[in-house]
Amino acid sequence: MNPVLVVVEHDRGVMVAASGEALTAARELAGTTGASLEALTIGADADGLAADLAGFGVRVVHQAHDPALTDYGPEAWGAVVAHAVAELAPSAVLATGTDRGHEVLAHAAAHLDLPMIANCTAVTPGEPMTVTRVRWGGSLLEEAALTAPVALLTTALHGFDGEPAGEPGTATTRELLPDLDPALARSVVRERVERTAGITLATAPVVVGGGRGVGSAEAFAPLEELASLLGGVVGCSRVVTNNGWRQHRDQVGQTGTRIAPTVYLACGISGAIQHWVGAMTAKNIIAVNLDPDANMVAKAGYAVIGDLHEVIPAISAEIRRRKGT
Ligand SMILES: Cc1cc2nc3c(=O)[nH]c(=O)nc-3n(C[C@H](O)[C@H](O)[C@H](O)COP(=O)(O)OP(=O)(O)OC[C@H]3O[C@@H](n4cnc5c(N)ncnc54)[C@H](O)[C@@H]3O)c2cc1C
DSSP states (O other), X not given: XXXXXXXXXXETTEEOHHHHHHHHHHHHHHHHHTOOEEEEEESGGGGGGHHHHHHTTOOEEEEEOOTTOSSOOHHHHHHHHXXXXXXXXXXXXXXXXXXXXXXXXXXHHHHHTOOEEEEEEEEEOSSSEEEEEEEGGGTEEEEEEEOOSSEEEEEOTTSSXXXXXXXXXXXXXXXXXXXXXXXXXXXXXXXXXXXXSSOOTTTOSXXXXXXXXXXXXXXXXXXXXXXXXXXXXXXXXXXXXXXXXXXXXXXXXTTSBOOOOSEEEEESOOOOHHHHHHHTTOSEEEEEESOTTOHHHHHSSEEEESOHHHHHHHHHHHHHHHHTO
């Protein structure tokens, strides 16, 4: 039985949480088919992951080494995966449902001239293999059939449990030498800038979001003040980033950040589906909008129908009054 292979995503030797999810999906698939669960680590800085991978049920770790693998690079990593498929003949290759997992497997699929299915939440072996995958930014689940000599799949983020198997074992390691063309290292991470302080949009307990209704870059100042009073951060819609009012790192949505705060205060945002998929896991949503029929108002737990330029300063003033500041 051909093995099931997991491409382990790591950053300079630190395994990312999504790798655990891909490993769980692969372990279930291997368990159903009786295949061996094997893992591929890319770059010498990931060699130390073998013991952790054994805890996920991996029995063989293929450690790819090459001078071109100095740090993460999608072209080089994709070529390594393609080399591993040619050498190891797995029945399926699973990778993380992250930007990196998707791009690495897409590169590999292009090398191998194979189809690839992204964002799977369920995988059932067979002829054809059937999968459930997340589409349209999470608003649609699709059942798909895959006919291919090797199944290339990424697992949807949070689609599988990411915990170890609970049966500690050992994994044997073997070196994989892909002999990469040095030109493949054309885009490689060269530098990292550490966030020195503050909370991120993805982890903030409170997000004060602004949309087209805010009106300008300068008009975000009251939203900044309210976010600061609430210990949160400012987010925005794509119209705002398209207009150059704020940077893309503040954008909430399908092509921005998925947020999950305790409170999302959505001001002057209509609630288009592409925005909603990034905000829908907020525990409480409060909409501030002139339009009582706006989608965001319909979806919010609470809504203030009014002009955000009056409502937001009024909320801040009340908080300051209660704090005595
Ligand atoms: C492929 C694709 C990906 C996309 N990805 C994203 C994404 O990641 N994130 C995202 O946000 N969008 C995304 N979009 C864009 C999305 O479709 C919407 O166009 C966008 O979210 C609308 O932004 P908005 O709500 O700020 O603007 P609008 O839809 O114009 O809504 C403005 C709202 O402000 C209200 N308003 C106006 N003035 C005031 C006021 N003074 N006080 C209170 N309320 C007021 C209006 O009633 C209205 O409801 C994407 C689109 C596509 C095609």
